[in-house]
Amino acid sequence: MEHTTPRGNDHASPDQFATWLKRQLEQRGYDLRPRGGGQSRFAADSGIGAGTVSRMLRGEGATETRVLKMLADALQLPLAEVLVAAGVLSASELCNVRNPARPDPLTPEEAADELGITDPQSRRLFVSMTETLRQQRAENGEGRIAEN
CATH class of the missing domain: 1.10.260.40 (lambda repressor-like DNA-binding domains)
Structure with a gap:
């Protein structure tokens, strides 16, 4: 049919x-x-x-x-x-x-907002950790997860 x-x-x-x-x-x-x-x-x-x-x-x-x-x-x-x-x-x-259009990735600051991280020290730690992980991923090649 x-x-x-x-x-x-x-x-x-x-x-x-x-x-x-x-x-x-x-x-x-x-x-x-x-x-x-x-x-x-x-x-x-x-x-x-x-x-x-x-x-x-x-x-x-x-x-x-x-x-x-x-x-x-x-x-x-x-x-x-x-x-x-x-x-x-x-x-x-x-x-x-x-197949919805994929929005731009969240910035670390936007992710902290979405997660409700409001304490200034916790926010700085979260943003720093996120940026470090993002940098490691870029150094290892796009799409690959950083190896320990």
């Missing part, structure tokens, strides 16, 4: 979602022809209301996240794939969520 979502970085349109959903249902054996019974059968199988299934298939927009979760479960697809197909997330937004 093909598991594809609409291409591109933009959000999928309701019509694109309807096309995607029709393809998913047909691949799973639901007959979506008039009087084919597939739409009603899928509604019953998935627990999603028949009216909601009908609206999604007509391209009248995706529905609430709870329903999209039910859809993902019924199709046995990751929720993320359904959210992209429904236009809730773009493919690039999903990528950013899965």
